[in-house]
Amino acid sequence: xxxxxxxxxxxxxxxxxxxxxxxxxxxxxxxxxxxxxxxxxxxxxxxxxxxxxxxxxxxxxxxxxxxxxxxxxxxxxxxxxxxxxxxxxxxxxxxxxxxxxxxxxxxxxxxxxxxxxxxxxxxxxxxxxxxxxxxxxxxxxxxxxxxxxxxxxxxxxxxxxxxxxxxxxxxxxxxxxxxxxxxxxxxxxxxxxxxxxxxxxxxxxxxxxxxxxxxxxxxxxxxxxx
Numbered sequence: 285x286x287x288x289x290x291x292x293x294x295x296x297x298x299x300x301x302x303x304x305x306x307x308x309x310x311x312x313x314x315x316x317x318x319x320x321x322x323x324x325x326x327x328x329x330x331x332x333x334x335x336x337x338x339x340x341x342x343x344x345x346x347x348x349x350x351x352x353x354x355x356x357x358x359x360x361x362x363x364x365x366x367x368x369x370x371x372x373x374x375x376x377x378x379x380x381x382x383x384x385x386x387x388x389x390x391x392x393x394x395x396x397x398x399x400x401x402x403x404x405x406x407x408x409x410x411x412x413x414x415x416x417x418x419x420x421x422x423x424x425x426x427x428x429x430x431x432x433x434x435x436x437x438x439x440x441x442x443x444x445x446x447x448x449x450x451x452x453x454x455x456x457x458x459x460x461x462x463x464x465x466x467x468x469x470x471x472x473x474x475x476x477x478x479x480x481x482x483x484x485x486x487x488x489x490x491x492x493x494x495x496x497x498x499x500x501x502x503x504x505x506x507x508x509x510x
Contacts, residue, residue, distance in 0.1 A: 285370070285378045289328040293356045293390075299487060300361045300395045302383050304352065304369035304443040307400040308465045308472030311444050313497070314398055314479055315365030321492030324355035324362055328386070330379060336371045352379075354386065360489075361386065369443045376443060380450040387456055394458065395451045396486075398479050399444035400472060401434075401462035409505075411464035411475050413482040416440075418452040422459070431482065434462070459486065470508065473501035 301318065303311035318324070331351035338345040348367070355362045363383055370376045387395055401414055414434045417423045423433055440448075440460065451458035461482055463475030477497050484490060 285375050285382070286331045286333065287328065287382060288331070289354075291327045293325075293327045295356060295359065295361065295390045297391045297393050298356070298359045298361050300363065300383065300387050300392045301398075301483070302361075302363040302395060302443075302447055303398045304364040305367055306369075306442060306444050307402060307468035308470065308475055310400040310463055310465065310472050310475045310479065311398055312365045312367070313471065313473060313476040314483075315362060317476065317480065317494075317497060318362050318491055319355050319365065322357045322360070322362075324357045324360075326353045326355050328354035330354075330382060332370055332375055334372070334375070336368050361390065361392065364443070376446060377450075380443065380447050383447060384450045384454045384456065387451070388454065392456065395447065395456055396459050396461065396483065397444050397447050398461040398463070398483070399440075399442075400465045400468060400475055402468050403464050403466065405464065406466075407464055409474055409501075411472075411478045413461050413463045413475075413478045415462075415482070416448070416460045418448055418456075418458040422457060426459070426486075429485070431486070467508075471500070471504055473497045473504060477501070 305312040335348050335350045412432050414432050416434045448458045448460050461479050463478045465472040465475045
């Protein structure tokens with residue numbers, strides 16, 4: 285991985301929200317929404333020299349400029365979004381460590397990550413968000429707030445799980461939020477909406493108008509019903 289930073293933001297103990305594209309595109313939907321709504325500014329870029337896909341332009345291919353940005357606003361760092369995530373263990377570990385290093389540099393209070401939670405439960409357009417944390421004590425605090433915790437043991441793969449492990453190894457508190465979805469191959473806007481509402485509850489912040497996400501959800505549902 286290559287990392288580039290040409291500005292130094294003035295941040296004091298920010299919260300970090302970090303997630304990458306995953307099933308149902310949930311991670312990217314939420315991160316892109318936050319960046320657009322909060323009008324964040326880029327201050328650091330991570331880039332892989334080893335792309336995980338090519339773009340077919342219709343008869344010929346182009347290599348993508350596969351990179352992910354750190355953006356910020358007051359008391360908040362947002363990382364990720366976009367397309368894809370590193371596929372090699374080495375690059376994934378390097379990227380997670382960089383997020384943790386940025387957290388340490390700016391004395392971040394918390395790292396939140398988020399993604400999809402595949403389930404067979406029928407939730408009628410009202411998916412739950414489940415959380416898991418870096419400590420039993422923190423999980424108990426979440427339970428007191430009536431936040432649903434992940435219902436069974438599982439392995440969380442990719443960046444949106446591994447970053448919690450790196451946070452834990454480095455003594456940083458972290459929470460993973462995973463929105464229910466039934467069909468991981470299509471964009472899951474309702475899972476994203478559920479996560480945003482949970483994130484607002486946990487951070488005591490407001491992240492903006494989610495009405496466009498609701499419209500997107502309805503359009504997807506209409507498309508796949510027909």
